[in-house]
Amino acid sequence: MQANKSRESLLRKPGVQTLFASLVCILLGLLVGYIALLIINPSGATEAILGVIKNFWAYSKPEKQLKNFGCTLVTTAPLLMCSLSVLFAYKVGLFNIGAAGQYVAGAGASLYCALALHLPWYVCILAAILCGAVLGAISGFLKAYRNVNEVISCIMLNWISLYLVNTLLAPVKNPTGKDTFTVASQNAGALLPTLGLDNLFNQKNVTIAIPLAILVCVGIWVLLNKTLLGYELRATGLNKNAAKYCGMRDRYNIILTMAIAGALAGLGAAMLYLSDFEQWAVTQASVPAMGFNGIAAAFLGGLNPIGAIFSSYFIQHITRGGANVNMNMYCAQISDLISSVIIYMCGFVLYMKLFVNKRLDAKAQHKKGGNA
């Protein structure tokens, strides 16, 4: 009886429900991916899906494992920033689909400062943060003062920033390809410091970006949950009119929120491009998926900054694991398929929770009736 009760109250905890719902989403996503692999070619499907799930464990040598683990971490840091950007805005009732564009702006700013202006890394990071914040603030301003839906303005700004950045970075393009120069070749001072992390992982791209990302994450958690500003922002998100009635500055809060969200996404871009892990292709015709994947990570993490750490890592883990599939049968995009199914399933989380609570209510009701 007692055990039964404690199990029930455990199920009622929102945290437990969120974790449960996220695991269901992940399992369904993997299941769909597995079915897709089975349809394409049943003989290697199990091996392929295990390769995706294992990622770096698929390698036998410890050094190689560590190196690939490092690579996964390098891409996790920017994704974590994008997901923080999305979840921060979502807490205030705004859907920041513009994380993608703010990320692009951050990439443009940091690379331009590094390659064209030859500035040191901390200035490049600040420039990225600033540009992202400005872009976010534009959406916030349009929402607060001109009643433009933030989703629409963000989508427009995503494309505007993509074309702007392509034009901006064209002068620092490496003449032999589509990509910009590597930061190391032009201005080593703009590379993020590594503090020995590169030796630890035997991978030169592992930098302070990773610990920095976790620090920012904790900072956002504190800001949201332990400060007056965070309280105001969350109140605005829960009920805009009530917050306004209580004397909170709703317009100012909207703009500030979007600026912070933009700054986070911009910082994320700087973390990736200033570690020289990849270069910007100045001819690219679509907005990088990082910002959109940030939406996935934010929802998969239950809209909690700490949860976002795990969900961001998980998404990058399977994305990188996609490279393990047998290319003669399958393609690496199977990971994109899995992560997009996971985002889709995240749409059902609210319903799942509602369903579980209803069942628990019905059970409790039933028990009460029996005792009386």
Next chain:
Amino acid sequence: MLLLLQYTLIFTSVLMLVALGGCFSEHSGVINIGLEGIMVFGALGGALVMKYMPADTAPFVMICITVLAAMLTGILYSLLLAVAAINFKADQTLVGTAMNLLGTAAATVIVKAINTAADSSNTSSEIMYVGPKKSFIIAEGTEFSWFMLLALALLIISYIVLYKTKFGLRLMACGEHPQAADSVGINVYRMRYAGVMISGLLGGLGGLVYITAGVSAWKFENGVAGFGFLALAVMIFGSWKPQRIALAALLFGLFRSLSNVYTGFDFLKNLNLPSTVYNMLPYIISLVVLAFFSKNSAAPKAEGIPYDKGSR
């Protein structure tokens, strides 16, 4: 000049079709951010039919079957949004975003699987349709296609359906005040399903028109390069009304095609602007217009809010 006219008309047709799709969905009360994904799937359906149809098929049959295939795959794909948003009351923006990502990812996986199965060294995501594409062209050597006429016809039909039929008026009622619509016996869920599926039909067709615009092969890794989002802008710019959407699509189509062919005009070439400026212009214009005219937005009042019979 002729080239500009051709491209303008093609891009206008694409944008108009997809924006009309969005218009139906939003009038029924469901925000459809996933138009981009729907376009990719419609394009995939059409491209696969073109790939597998025998080369000597009569042009008329070819057009009919490809168009039907694109519409059908578009509708099927849009059901993902309908089920999530209508039955499960999911966040429509989230589901739409997921559909955009899923569209490109799934299409790439499917096409690569087909290509790799045919030839294990072929890992590209490209489908070629040089022959079938010719049957869409009205006059040899130009890009004027039957799709332009089809788009025009669908524009007129959309206008009539939306404003002159019982169905259209009921559909719009569900996007404005679903509770009121329900109280007079309209099945809101069914109407919203209809709205989303029509958007799938038009979006899928738009995707097909887009991938046959000026090219005879398509790499599905690239998706549809943001045309679904541009169509959303067209829809808002056209304040959710078919006749205005047509004009907005014409304007956006003109700018979009300028980025392709501006080098053919001396005075534009002399301005020496990078081609990205022309790519950016439609977005900038719509952002500025939105900033000035959104105070009294014509958006359906209940869009984006899941309908719950029990709520007041």
